[in-house]
Amino acid sequence: MGSPAKQVPIKEGLYTWPAAEPQLIGSRCRDCDEVSFPKQDGCPNCTSEATEEILLSRRGSLWTWTIQRFPPPAPPFIGERESFEPFGVGYIELPEGIRIESRLTVNDPAQLEIGMEMELCIEKFRDREDGTQLMTFAFAPACAEPTCSEPTCV
Numbered sequence: 001m002g003s004p005a006k007q008v009p010i011k012e013g014l015y016t017w018p019a020a021e022p023q024l025i026g027s028r029c030r031d032c033d034e035v036s037f038p039k040q041d042g043c044p045n046c047t048s049e050a051t052e053e054i055l056l057s058r059r060g061s062l063w064t065w066t067i068q069r070f071p072p073p074a075p076p077f078i079g080e081r082e083s084f085e086p087f088g089v090g091y092i093e094l095p096e097g098i099r100i101e102s103r104l105t106v107n108d109p110a111q112l113e114i115g116m117e118m119e120l121c122i123e124k125f126r127d128r129e130d131g132t133q134l135m136t137f138a139f140a141p142a143c144a145e146p147t148c149s150e151p152t153c154v
């Protein structure tokens with residue numbers, strides 16, 4: 001066993017990392033309360049520049065979902081086409097009143113149901129040629145037990 005591969009976020013500023021309980025980094029407009037993700041310097045709703053950084057809830061409900069069964073066009077798709085595996089994509093509705101488009105950790109329709117509780121995970125997106133792992137955020141079906149600390153991200 002070698003040392004674990006170095007992990008780097010797919011993009012800086014998307015989520016707190018490294019962290020035992022990572023959170024997405026968004027922004028809230030002080031003038032109209034609009035919440036944005038990713039973080040915006042200007043409010044997309046009222047164009048105010050009085051935005052502040054906020055950490056978004058780790059849990060939300062599944063608003064809608066689908067299974068991406070073929071590689072999306074490149075760009076923006078940057079994965080390896082030969083090793084493509086279908087993945088879930090969904091919108092997660094957070095308590096802050098925002099819906100986040102996200103990868104899902106599961107691609108089995110039997111495990112997905114609109115309205116179910118989902119929890120944020122950071123998972124490997126792909127390996128880079130230099131051996132580091134690109135890490136992205138995804139949502140996983142949350143354990144139904146609210147105090148459960150078992151990692152749902154596998």
Ligand SMILES: [Zn+2]
Binds near residue numbers: 029043044046047
């Ligand atoms: Zn605003």
